[in-house]
Amino acid sequence: MDMPTQNKTIYTYDANAAADPNSGVFGLPYSYEDSQLVFLPVPWEATTSYGGGTAHGPEAILNASSQIDLFDLDVLNPDRAGLHCLDIDPAIVKLNDRAKKTAQTIKDAYGVIDGHSELIANLKLVNELSGELNAWVKGKISSILKDGKIAALIGGDHSTPFGAFEAVAEHFGEFGILHIDAHSDTRKAYMGFEHSHASIMYNAATKIPKIKTITQVGIRDFCDEEFSFTQSRKHQFNVFFDQMISAHRLNGKPFNELLTRIVDTLPQQVWVSFDIDGLDPRYCPHTGTPVPGGIDYSEAVMLLRMVAKSGRKILGFDLNEVAPILDEQGLPAEINQAADEWDANVGMRLLYKLSALTLASQKKSAWRET
Numbered sequence: 375m376d377m378p379t380q381n382k383t384i385y386t387y388d389a390n391a392a393a394d395p396n397s398g399v400f401g402l403p404y405s406y407e408d409s410q411l412v413f414l415p416v417p418w419e420a421t422t423s424y425g426g427g428t429a430h431g432p433e434a435i436l437n438a439s440s441q442i443d444l445f446d447l448d449v450l451n452p453d454r455a456g457l458h459c460l461d462i463d464p465a466i467v468k469l470n471d472r473a474k475k476t477a478q479t480i481k482d483a484y485g486v487i488d489g490h491s492e493l494i495a496n497l498k499l500v501n502e503l504s505g506e507l508n509a510w511v512k513g514k515i516s517s518i519l520k521d522g523k524i525a526a527l528i529g530g531d532h533s534t535p536f537g538a539f540e541a542v543a544e545h546f547g548e549f550g551i552l553h554i555d556a557h558s559d560t561r562k563a564y565m566g567f568e569h570s571h572a573s574i575m576y577n578a579a580t581k582i583p584k585i586k587t588i589t590q591v592g593i594r595d596f597c598d599e600e601f602s603f604t605q606s607r608k609h610q611f612n613v614f615f616d617q618m619i620s621a622h623r624l625n626g627k628p629f630n631e632l633l634t635r636i637v638d639t640l641p642q643q644v645w646v647s648f649d650i651d652g653l654d655p656r657y658c659p660h661t662g663t664p665v666p667g668g669i670d671y672s673e674a675v676m677l678l679r680m681v682a683k684s685g686r687k688i689l690g691f692d693l694n695e696v697a698p699i700l701d702e703q704g705l706p707a708e709i710n711q712a713a714d715e716w717d718a719n720v721g722m723r724l725l726y727k728l729s730a731l732t733l734a735s736q737k738k739s740a741w742r743e744t
């Protein structure tokens with residue numbers, strides 16, 4: 375058995391007890407220094423096209439995360455590797471507010487800006503602010519990696535991981551992305567926004583040469599341009615449309631055969647880019663752009679487990695588009711019932727599972743012998 379790397383924190387907490395209300399993510403006491411996996415929260419949704427709220431995703435996930443049971447059936451004590459979440463940066467909250475307000479003027483004009491000098495200037499500004507966000511994310515993720523830790527990102531909308539991809543490419547060299555999503559996210563631009571959530575995989579594929587493959591799973595909402603783009607880049611894109619996945623399931627074929635085919639497309643180094651809306655929307659009813667269909671939570675977990683168990687290295691991951699229920703002011707609604715917390719509850723459980731499997735794939739935690 376591979377021995378997990380030990381950190382310095384003495385396990386003073388009781389993994390069976392309720393979390394200390396002053397503790398960090400998942401009710402854990404670990405500092406940045408004592409953690410082997412660090413989350414960067416990115417409260418950003420500047421160019422969201424449909425429902426809002428994903429900017430509050432990190433906060434909602436963190437608040438819900440103390441409800442986790444730390445025991446994991448696959449991985450032995452993943453919590454003991456040390457998990458820490460950086461504070462939400464108020465400067466990024468401000469940057470998002472500014473970019474979002476500016477982007478709204480273009481959305482209100484349905485993206486028709488020709489001849490409107492103010493809107494043209496606004497579009498330029500939104501693209502610049504998105505560039506600022508990307509540079510900030512890249513810097514943060516780079517410093518976590520340079521400190522010898524695993525980096526993971528909590529969005530925000532799905533534009534947020536671009537800087538993380540750049541940092542990972544610089545740090546690890548060539549890698550592939552496992553992209554779970556309802557949407558192809560391969561538009562060249564959306565309403566002129568070069569870094570919207572609808573373009574993240576176009577940008578990854580065309581602007582970061584070290585990204586060799588993108589394996590997409592659960593895709594069921596896309597336009598002609600996106601279909602043509604991924605079909606024309608078959609050396610790079612492996613698309614497992616939701617329709618193919620459900621046909622496989624409905625025809626009674628063994629599901630693990632399909633999962634094996636998906637895993638086979640991945641190179642040795644993999645970054646997981648998980649858009650929560652790839653799942654059946656019953657797991658994410660308040661996400662920005664829900665689409666019927668999708669894979670089940672347990673299917674997603676089985677896929678991720680197979681990736682980790684295949685001997686591939688999961689370099690890190692982003693989890694995005696988790697949105698809490700909002701009130702009329704667009705702020706997270708007062709949570710009175712556990713049901714209102716559902717999106718964040720699913721999100722934080724997925725975050726813990728992704729963390730456990732990533733740690734095991736990097737031999738920072740041991741597989742549980744079952």
Ligand SMILES: [Mn+2]
Pocket residue numbers: 532555556557559571649
């Ligand atoms: Mn997406």
